[in-house]
Amino acid sequence: MERRLPRLPAQRRGRGLLATRHRLHPVAGPLPAPIRRLRRPVLRFAPSPNGRLHRGHAYSALLNAAIARRLGGRLLLRIEDIDPVRSRPALVAAITHDLAWLGLRFDGPVRRQSEHLPAYRAALADLAARGLAYPCFCSRSAIATAALAAGDPVPRDPDGTPLYPGTCRTLPAPEIAARRSAGAPHTWRLDIARALAASGSLAYGAFDCEGQEWEVPADPARWGDAVIARRDVPTSYHLAVVHDDAAQGITHVVRGQDLEAATDLHRLLQRLLGLPTPRYHHHALIRDPAGEKLAKSRGSQSLQDLRDAGVTPGAVRAGLGFA
Numbered sequence: 001m002e003r004r005l006p007r008l009p010a011q012r013r014g015r016g017l018l019a020t021r022h023r024l025h026p027v028a029g030p031l032p033a034p035i036r037r038l039r040r041p042v043l044r045f046a047p048s049p050n051g052r053l054h055r056g057h058a059y060s061a062l063l064n065a066a067i068a069r070r071l072g073g074r075l076l077l078r079i080e081d082i083d084p085v086r087s088r089p090a091l092v093a094a095i096t097h098d099l100a101w102l103g104l105r106f107d108g109p110v111r112r113q114s115e116h117l118p119a120y121r122a123a124l125a126d127l128a129a130r131g132l133a134y135p136c137f138c139s140r141s142a143i144a145t146a147a148l149a150a151g152d153p154v155p156r157d158p159d160g161t162p163l164y165p166g167t168c169r170t171l172p173a174p175e176i177a178a179r180r181s182a183g184a185p186h187t188w189r190l191d192i193a194r195a196l197a198a199s200g201s202l203a204y205g206a207f208d209c210e211g212q213e214w215e216v217p218a219d220p221a222r223w224g225d226a227v228i229a230r231r232d233v234p235t236s237y238h239l240a241v242v243h244d245d246a247a248q249g250i251t252h253v254v255r256g257q258d259l260e261a262a263t264d265l266h267r268l269l270q271r272l273l274g275l276p277t278p279r280y281h282h283h284a285l286i287r288d289p290a291g292e293k294l295a296k297s298r299g300s301q302s303l304q305d306l307r308d309a310g311v312t313p314g315a316v317r318a319g320l321g322f323a
């Protein structure tokens with residue numbers, strides 16, 4: 001029975017999650033609340049439909065499935081399609097097809113973020129009403145100019161974007177009202193200083209494929225006044241993902257290391273919005289032979305390309321370390 005389960009890479013060393021599942025509970029700190037330990041684990045794979053899936057997506061999806069199976073948990077599918085320009089409906093069907101081709105099955109209904117914009121708008125309004133978020137009318141070039149003047153080297157967030165210098169944080173209320181009623185385009189930014197004062201110190205639980213757990217201190221200050229709602233939709237990736245993880249009852253988040261720094265910001269939003277915090281595993285990224293992260297823009301082969309070239313799903317799984 002056990003031999004037929006896909007193996008996690010760690011199991012090659014004979015120390016898989018199955019062998020250590022009794023250790024899958026917090027070893028220190030207050031997270032998560034005891035009641036959550038009694039719940040059946042829930043994981044999710046959450047692609048954005050703005051390109052075809054490649055081997056990096058396949059690895060993340062297969063790892064989620066393997067850990068869900070080890071934990072006796074459920075695996076949900078979420079389509080992160082808040083981007084009205086880049087998200088293409090035809091790609092949702094293509095993603096579903098690719099995942100089925102890989103042999104993946106998901107529990108429950110598929111959640112599409114584009115169907116939940118009112119819920120994100122309500123969460124944003126809650127933060128704004130408490131003085132934790134403010135509208136920002138700055139253009140991209142105005143922010144770049146102001147950031148250049150803010151220091152040398154320019155302070156940047158973990159993604160390399162210059163930190164917002166806070167131009168709109170102190171706009172007088174009548175001016176904000178006038179600009180908004182005139183229809184001036186604006187994003188919404190978190191007031192990080194006020195948010196941190198409201199949240200206190202933060203940490204989250206991390207876990208690895210061998211069932212070890214530990215606590216990670218969160219440092220959301222390094223994101224500055226992050227954008228939590230875009231000009232065109234009442235949310236950003238950050239706000240929508242914490243809302244949805246709570247709405248779907250996600251207990252274990254398994255995603256790439258490229259999102260590890262963002263978890264600090266997610267932990268802050270969870271605290272501010274009174275949402276539960278899942279445990280996190282940030283896996284290594286699959287890279288091309290040149291060591292670059294896979295991406296359509298770099299010409300990485302999609303699963304469709306591999307399928308067209310006669311590669312079998314079994315070969316894709318085996319190449320990524322799954323039986």
Ligand SMILES: [Zn+2]
Binds near residue numbers: 135137138167168
């Ligand atoms: Zn601004």
